[in-house]
Amino acid sequence: MAQVLLENVYKSFPPRKGESIASHSQAPLTLTSGDNNDLNAHLAHKVNVLRRINLTIADGEFMVLVGPSGCGKSTLLRLIAGLEPMTGGNIWVGNNLVNQLPPKARDIAMVFQNYALYPHMTVYDNIAFGLRRRPQGEEKVTKGNNVSHVAENLLVEVTRKLPKGLRYFSVKERAVDEQVRSVAQLLQIETLLNRLPKQLSGGQRQRVALGRAIARNPQVFLMDEPLSNLDAKLRTETRAQIVKLQRQLGTTTIYVTHDQTEAMTMGDRIAILNHGQIQQVAPPLELYNYPANRFVAEFIGSPPMNFIPVEFHSPRLITNGDFRLTLPEYWEKALQKYDGQTLILGIRPEHLTLSVPATKNLPAQVELVENLGNDSYVSTKLKIPDFFGGNFASQTLQVRVPPDRFVRIGEEVWLSLTPEKIHFFDPETELAIFPKNSSPSLPFEK
Numbered sequence: 001m002a003q004v005l006l007e008n009v010y011k012s013f014p015p016r017k018g019e020s021i022a023s024h025s026q027a028p029l030t031l032t033s034g035d036n037n038d039l040n041a042h043l044a045h046k047v048n049v050l051r052r053i054n055l056t057i058a059d060g061e062f063m064v065l066v067g068p069s070g071c072g073k074s075t076l077l078r079l080i081a082g083l084e085p086m087t088g089g090n091i092w093v094g095n096n097l098v099n100q101l102p103p104k105a106r107d108i109a110m111v112f113q114n115y116a117l118y119p120h121m122t123v124y125d126n127i128a129f130g131l132r133r134r135p136q137g138e139e140k141v142t143k144g145n146n147v148s149h150v151a152e153n154l155l156v157e158v159t160r161k162l163p164k165g166l167r168y169f170s171v172k173e174r175a176v177d178e179q180v181r182s183v184a185q186l187l188q189i190e191t192l193l194n195r196l197p198k199q200l201s202g203g204q205r206q207r208v209a210l211g212r213a214i215a216r217n218p219q220v221f222l223m224d225e226p227l228s229n230l231d232a233k234l235r236t237e238t239r240a241q242i243v244k245l246q247r248q249l250g251t252t253t254i255y256v257t258h259d260q261t262e263a264m265t266m267g268d269r270i271a272i273l274n275h276g277q278i279q280q281v282a283p284p285l286e287l288y289n290y291p292a293n294r295f296v297a298e299f300i301g302s303p304p305m306n307f308i309p310v311e312f313h314s315p316r317l318i319t320n321g322d323f324r325l326t327l328p329e330y331w332e333k334a335l336q337k338y339d340g341q342t343l344i345l346g347i348r349p350e351h352l353t354l355s356v357p358a359t360k361n362l363p364a365q366v367e368l369v370e371n372l373g374n375d376s377y378v379s380t381k382l383k384i385p386d387f388f389g390g391n392f393a394s395q396t397l398q399v400r401v402p403p404d405r406f407v408r409i410g411e412e413v414w415l416s417l418t419p420e421k422i423h424f425f426d427p428e429t430e431l432a433i434f435p436k437n438s439s440p441s442l443p444f445e446k
């Protein structure tokens with residue numbers, strides 16, 4: 001088990017043929033004014049996939065790496081595994097700087113999205129594969145018995161396909177067998193050991209892939225969206241199983257997903273990535289309650305947080321059209337400098353309530369109702385006629401309502417905001433504004 005430390009990690013890819021920088025949303029990293037020779041043009045048009053990644057994953061921690069498609073999650077895992085060279089930075093596993101080490105010397109096991117099982121090998125052999133490839137040193141072979149060792153290996157190979165009673169087990173093979181069976185028991189796949197991957201369901205294949213990683217007993221597990229091919233029920237089950245296993249084994253784990261529910265339920269901490277940069281690293285509930293910026297606020301939570309532009313008037317009034325709300329006192333200081341300016345107000349669907357007509361409530365019209373059984377989510381359109389010159393008149397707000405509250409499409413409603421649950425974001429930087437002392441550990445210093 002070991003801590004993993006990423007220091008200023010950068011990754012760029014050369015531009016793909018026929019592709020221009022315009023197709024990427026990020027600015028080039030190394031464009032110097034006046035440079036126009038071919039090499040610099042090439043450098044400037046590199047695809048900068050990861051930028052200045054600094055992250056520490058503690059020994060035994062379950063870190064979830066989450067972010068939208070294409071933000072660089074798989075690339076980061078591949079850098080840690082050694083499957084891809086870095087453009088810059090350092091990666092430490094425990095006390096070892098692994099930048100130059102090949103994948104197999106890093107003591108890291110990776111589970112890929114598509115399982116990558118060997119199709120011609122049984123489940124047993126798939127799990128045993130990594131163990132059998134371990135260097136002989138681990139079996140402490142002395143010079144004198146090299147010959148008998150070769151003969152032994154031969155016997156193992158020749159008798160491998162025979163029934164168990166007729167097979168020859170070397171010391172190493174006995175250890176492998178023990179390990180394979182204990183992992184199979186842990187993952188409840190003992191009865192599948194003689195099958196080929198094509199004879200398994202998706203969920204079973206997934207467990208075999210996990211088994212193969214676990215059997216190696218590595219210092220670090222890297223898992224790249226390992227559940228994405230499973231149906232919803234199996235996904236939930238396997239999710240719980242992975243978390244339980246990780247707690248049992250205590251192996252440092254980096255788990256990639258783009259599913260925010262998976263991130264919230266599995267991780268000790270979550271690192272959110274967007275456009276190749278870390279946005280925030282924090283335990284799940286801290287991310288939910290104190291998102292560092294608008295991106296995090298929108299990404300974590302389903303349905304996402306609602307955003308409404310409001311005008312702020314010191315000491316603590318916000319307005320928009322006829323809407324006027326006095327904020328709790330603790331906002332005074334933090335918002336002082338925005339007097340007379342527009343702010344982005346953020347409020348989660350569960351912190352909006354259907355209420356009565358009042359200037360402190362927002363008027364809206366119901367557009368869509370989704371009944372989930374335990375809750376309903378109602379999409380509404382704000383009805384503030386002169387909402388900043390009409391720009392935001394079509395703003396949609398999602399509201400969670402109790403399942404027994406019948407809501408009709410087209411109904412006019414008034415939404416009240418829970419004042420203590422209001423978030424504010426700077427309209428330019430989109431960074432969260434935190435009222436003093438409201439967060440246990442402010443992730444971003446302003």
Ligand SMILES: Nc1ncnc2c1ncn2[C@@H]1O[C@H](COP(=O)(O)OP(=O)(O)OP(=O)(O)O)[C@@H](O)[C@H]1O
Pocket residue numbers: 013014016047049067068069070071072073074075076258
């Ligand atoms: N070998 C490569 N050459 C050039 N660009 C690449 C290469 N591999 C990945 N990229 C680009 O790097 C970016 C990040 O890719 P990556 O696979 O890490 O994303 P991801 O976050 O894992 O996305 P997803 O959730 O869809 O799996 C993408 O824009 C991708 O097109």
Ligand SMILES: [Mg+2]
Pocket residue numbers: 073074075224
């Ligand atoms: Mg990926």
